[in-house]
Amino acid sequence: MASSSSSGFAYDVFLSYRGEDTRKTFTSHLYAALQRKNITTFMADDTITRGTEISSNLLNAIEQWCLQELEAIIINKKKRGQIVIPVFYGVEPSEVRWVSGRVGEAFRRFETYDKEKLDSWKTALSEVANLSGWDSSVVR
Incomplete structure (x- = not known):
C-alpha cells in the first residue's frame, strides 16, 4: 500500500x-x-x-469490474468533488457517450446482466464522456 x-x-x-x-x-x-x-x-x-494467459471468462470479469470501477469513480466525483480526467485512447468519446461502435460491441457482452446495473453503467459511461478529457487521437 x-x-x-x-x-x-x-x-x-x-x-x-x-x-x-x-x-x-x-x-x-x-x-x-x-x-x-x-x-x-x-x-x-x-x-x-x-x-x-487471460481466459475469456477473466476478460469478461475485468470488463465488468472496470464498469463497476467507473461507476464508483463517478459517484466519488459527485460526493467528494474529485477531479476526473478521462483519456480516450483508440476510441472516440462519442462512442463512449452513446455506447456505440467498439464500445457498444463490447457492452453487448453484458446483455444477460441485470437491466438496472446495465443502465447505471451506461449512465456512468455517458457522464465520463461528457467530462472535459483528453482524446489521444488529437496528439497522435
Missing part, C-alpha cells in the same frame, strides 16, 4: 487501463510523468502476472 497522498487518500491518481497496446507507450509515459511530479499513482493493470 502506498503512503497517504496529499489528498488524504492512498493515491492521488488511479490509472485504469487494459492491454499491451498502451502498457509500454502512453500509460507508462503518463505514469512516469506523474511519478516525477510526486503524484501518488495506482496502476490498475499491475495485478496481472506477465506471461499468464
Whole structure:
C-alpha cells in the first residue's frame, strides 16, 4: 500500500487501463510523468502476472469490474468533488457517450446482466464522456 497522498487518500491518481497496446507507450509515459511530479499513482493493470494467459471468462470479469470501477469513480466525483480526467485512447468519446461502435460491441457482452446495473453503467459511461478529457487521437 502506498503512503497517504496529499489528498488524504492512498493515491492521488488511479490509472485504469487494459492491454499491451498502451502498457509500454502512453500509460507508462503518463505514469512516469506523474511519478516525477510526486503524484501518488495506482496502476490498475499491475495485478496481472506477465506471461499468464487471460481466459475469456477473466476478460469478461475485468470488463465488468472496470464498469463497476467507473461507476464508483463517478459517484466519488459527485460526493467528494474529485477531479476526473478521462483519456480516450483508440476510441472516440462519442462512442463512449452513446455506447456505440467498439464500445457498444463490447457492452453487448453484458446483455444477460441485470437491466438496472446495465443502465447505471451506461449512465456512468455517458457522464465520463461528457467530462472535459483528453482524446489521444488529437496528439497522435
